[in-house]
Amino acid sequence: MLLELTRYRRPLESFARTFQPQDVGAPDDAYRVVAPVDVAFDVHKDKDRFRLVGTVKTELELPCSRCLEPFRLAVDAPFDVRYVPSSDAATDPEREIEEDDLETSYYRDEQIDLNELLREQFYLALPMKPLCQADCKGLCAQCGTNLNAGRCDCAPAWEDPRLAALKNLRRNDA
Numbered sequence: 001m002l003l004e005l006t007r008y009r010r011p012l013e014s015f016a017r018t019f020q021p022q023d024v025g026a027p028d029d030a031y032r033v034v035a036p037v038d039v040a041f042d043v044h045k046d047k048d049r050f051r052l053v054g055t056v057k058t059e060l061e062l063p064c065s066r067c068l069e070p071f072r073l074a075v076d077a078p079f080d081v082r083y084v085p086s087s088d089a090a091t092d093p094e095r096e097i098e099e100d101d102l103e104t105s106y107y108r109d110e111q112i113d114l115n116e117l118l119r120e121q122f123y124l125a126l127p128m129k130p131l132c133q134a135d136c137k138g139l140c141a142q143c144g145t146n147l148n149a150g151r152c153d154c155a156p157a158w159e160d161p162r163l164a165a166l167k168n169l170r171r172n173d174a
Helices: 099-103 114-125 161-173
Strands: 002-004 012-019 037-046 049-063 070-085 104-107 111-113
Touching: 037 114, 049 114, 070 099, 070 114, 104 111, 111 114
Parallel strands: 070 104
Antiparallel strands: 002 111, 012 037, 037 049, 049 070
């Protein structure tokens, strides 16, 4: 999915499209796109520099970090990204990164890869620790039972066998 920049001649134009889930992402992503992806943005043009300001909306499926069950996460992410030609990229490895560098991307051959833009926005929308629900109980550490679905018969107290000798010393002192 490439955005042809040669089509944009005026300083401000709009873009809106809906992509199907199979057209977005890669098989090795940490999520799976499960709903159509609605993308809408304004293209601000200043000579060979472009700025895309808009939103992306869809639903992602990802595993819960406690119980590993898949759950859906609604994404409604605004973005504001500047694009400059790849020839403008700084090649000095000792250059300090500045604030504007974090919002700047590069394009080649008068094209912007929208798939790359969307994947970046999806990863930015993912929570640090994805949970299917705020009070997810997770998995039993001994038997692996999903504690949200039921209880297990494991003993709740577990003692580290490596510390058994220390426990015996404490009993002998008493």
